[in-house]
Amino acid sequence: MTRDRARKQAIRSAAGGDGYARTARMHAEGSRAVLTADVQRNVVQAFRQAGWPTENDGFPEGGQWSACAGPVWSLLSRPGGTNWDAHPDDAERHDLTITPEFTFTAPLISINTGEAMVRKVPGDTPPPELVSQVSAAVARARGHEIAKLVDDAQCAICGDRYPARHLLAPTAAQEVAVCPSCVFDGDLFGTYDPVRLAYDIDHLWFEELAMPAGWAAVAALLACAGGKAFVERLKRAGVLALPARHWSDLSQLWIWLPPRTRPAALDGLGAGAGLTRVVEAVEAAHPDLRERFRAQRAEELELDENEDGRGYLVEQLWPAVIAYAVALATQEQERPAHRPPWHVLSDSFEPGALAGCFHELGSNLNADGLDVCFTLEVGLQVVAGALDWNVHY
Numbered sequence: 054m055t056r057d058r059a060r061k062q063a064i065r066s067a068a069g070g071d072g073y074a075r076t077a078r079m080h081a082e083g084s085r086a087v088l089t090a091d092v093q094r095n096v097v098q099a100f101r102q103a104g105w106p107t108e109n110d111g112f113p114e115g116g117q118w119s120a121c122a123g124p125v126w127s128l129l130s131r132p133g134g135t136n137w138d139a140h141p142d143d144a145e146r147h148d149l150t151i152t153p154e155f156t157f158t159a160p161l162i163s164i165n166t167g168e169a170m171v172r173k174v175p176g177d178t179p180p181p182e183l184v185s186q187v188s189a190a191v192a193r194a195r196g197h198e199i200a201k202l203v204d205d206a207q208c209a210i211c212g213d214r215y216p217a218r219h220l221l222a223p224t225a226a227q228e229v230a231v232c233p234s235c236v237f238d239g240d241l242f243g244t245y246d247p248v249r250l251a252y253d254i255d256h257l258w259f260e261e262l263a264m265p266a267g268w269a270a271v272a273a274l275l276a277c278a279g280g281k282a283f284v285e286r287l288k289r290a291g292v293l294a295l296p297a298r299h300w301s302d303l304s305q306l307w308i309w310l311p312p313r314t315r316p317a318a319l320d321g322l323g324a325g326a327g328l329t330r331v332v333e334a335v336e337a338a339h340p341d342l343r344e345r346f347r348a349q350r351a352e353e354l355e356l357d358e359n360e361d362g363r364g365y366l367v368e369q370l371w372p373a374v375i376a377y378a379v380a381l382a383t384q385e386q387e388r389p390a391h392r393p394p395w396h397v398l399s400d401s402f403e404p405g406a407l408a409g410c411f412h413e414l415g416s417n418l419n420a421d422g423l424d425v426c427f428t429l430e431v432g433l434q435v436v437a438g439a440l441d442w443n444v445h446y
């Protein structure tokens with residue numbers, strides 16, 4: 054959708070922007086007419102308020118409004134309409150008293166994998182109720198997809214079993230495919246290729262509703278460490294697709310949330326949320342996380358009262374720390390028969406591996422020192438501990 058956005062916006066401005074909607078609204082006044090433009094706007098806004106990354110065009114195409122909300126694709130149209138060239142609010146070509154209807158599908162691209170979820174919802178459903186329904190439906194669909202997975206391969210580092218397509222190769226050694234916990238393990242060999250890894254993560258994200266939750270944590274770390282330089286490298290990679298928006302905007306990075314039990318901090322959220330919203334929720338519930346980090350570092354380093362462990366916290370990576378804690382907790386609940394993914398804490402944030410990867414990202418961070426490794430390892434323990442998750446491995 055992003056690729057076509059500029060073209061569509063050009064068409065829209067040539068057509069006079071909102072002028073059409075205003076005319077339709079005048080037609081609608083005093084009748085029982087329901088305008089699809091209003092329904093679409095209100096629902097997109099409700100998803101956004103619920104913390105879901107959203108993207109929409111602001112005008113209909115082929116008689117339908119489309120949008121993305123997290124992992125869900127939405128189409129809004131007027132049932133019974135056969136005039137696909139007409140604006141769905143054109144009173145002369147549609148009966149505006151017919152309630153429009155949403156069709157929500159997931160994954161976002163289902164050409165190769167099929168639709169794991171299809172749900173129709175009447176357009177007059179109150180938007181917060183609609184968001185709850187879609188959230189519950191996509192969580193159920195993901196659960197069903199995960200239950201169907203066949204673990205026909207194993208991580209080259211930890212040996213945990215996964216579907217082969219869910220293991221990705223972080224380095225130029227393409228045959229060494231690993232799970233999300235082992236991406237920065239010291240036993241990996243070859244030069245890191247984070248551009249390919251990012252596009253491989255995007256491929257899973259768009260096509261696989263059952264993708265392992267932990268890949269979002271890896272994406273968060275690449276995005277936080279790489280910043281704009283990494284986004285430029287992704288754009289220059291010569292890949293036909295544009296990089297997904299989450300590489301440049303953490304509010305767009307979807308984090309699946311634990312499906313069964315949750316700490317109070319995440320209570321108000323649905324099946325998942327954008328990373329920025331997840332960070333806000335965790336920090337609002339636990340405003341002392343940095344203080345806890347400082348205390349734990351000081352204890353480990355046996356600092357005396359005049360020294361301060363806070364200096365070891367690399368603030369730029371903090372959203373990634375929270376992403377790791379939450380995404381790995383989700384993965385643990387979703388794969389109960391497997392090794393808990395917390396084994397990332399047993400030397401799988403290895404300074405040399407992190408430094409090698411950060412260099413290839415174009416990161417401004419020097420991971421050769423211990424600050425980056427401390428931030429991730431200690432931060433993950435602190436955040437998971439605050440959320441009452443037991444990081445056994």
Ligand SMILES: [Zn+2]
Nearest residue numbers: 208211232235
């Ligand atoms: Zn592994």
